[in-house]
Amino acid sequence: MPGSRAMLVLAERLPAEPLASMRRSWWEKRRYIYVTPGEELVERALRGFPDDVRALAGRCRIIRTDARGGGGFYSDRNEIELAAGVETYEGLRQVELSACHELFHYVCWNDTRYRADEDQGFPYLRRAVRESRKLLDAFPRYKGWVTQSFLRQGDHANPVEYFADIPTNFRDTAELPGPIRAHFAPLIDGSPPPYDLAHAPDWLADPTDLATFQRWLAGGD
Template sequence: MTAPHTELRRAAVPNAMGHVVLAFAERTLRPHDLAGLRERLWQSRTYLYVTPGAVLIDRALEGFPEEVRALGQRCPFYRYDARSGGGYWPDRDEIWLAAGVETYEGLRQVRLSACHELFHFVCWNHPRYRADEDRGFARLRRVIAESKRMARDHSRYHKWVTGSFLRQGDHANIVEYFADIPTNFRDAAELPPPIAAHFGPLIAGSSFPMEFDRDLADEPYELEDFQRSLAP
């Protein structure tokens, strides 16, 4: 997907009124009726509410360590005219997220989508995590391999790996895994200990493990090998 170039801007008052309408609809309508409302709204390409980028960063990273929040606030974050989609473009070091996510996917989903993209930005801009990405996530691949035998002991993580992440085909790659872990696991205790330690600085503000920059995977990254290393 080519990165968008035109930001969608909304006037503050109608945008705030749209938030009231959308929140009420999500709270009161049955799923079938809410889906029908969304289809009718899309006929006129209506966005009830579009969270401004800076506000969305704050909401998406609420509860994360201050260092992570401060890094995320440096991210240029734009909304553009589309029902769904978006992403982080490292060549521009920017996030563009579709303006329709709130209206057509939900107010909770927009925070999750933003959080996921922001952790791509964090990985690219945090010196130590960027160093691991530059070496093919050799340290992360090592801790995943070490965690394989422990995965079943962490039921929510095991269910997520087998029931959600690995079902995404080629999208179930290590770059997406990196962004998915802090997005989906705010409590590091739900993760196998080696993975929890690797992501601890991002999730809980803990110190980096002493072995973070050593004890690396020896083999080059291959998608099939990575996916096999995840499957318990």
């Protein structure tokens, strides 16, 4: 029996244990109470981003799959799969965050500016992280997110995932250290790019191993 978005809104107002019990009951029946259509989900996930970002990411197709959780961006098909159960079992807010994260993988792959950085191994992104490592204390929300959430993902805490996570989690660029803010601001608030990402870096190549990237994120040398 199908439900509705309004039904989930009401369910999410319940205390944690009754909500968890209700979700267990739903999953026993493999129910998805409400599944946001892909086009609507794209619109919801991109609210507040600059027009050019919404226009680009708005081309991406989100396919809702028959699963409780999970999903990803598939560059070979240039589209996203996202489980139909996210709204029901993780929440209405979470489905928009999950979609936003995957849409920024699409942006990284399809925005010519940032794709150029990825194709070079993310030298500009890595340099922004390196230059921010001594600034973390002045940005407590960012520092807390990096150290208590992102870096705890192990090998998943890499430049590709970091790229998608920053616009998803930081809609206010003032919460980001200056070099990171400058790198992502064109995507978040529409500021002009601070440099030409397609231009080969004019500095000696930084290390590209994951351990160094994670050490810089944590504020180390």
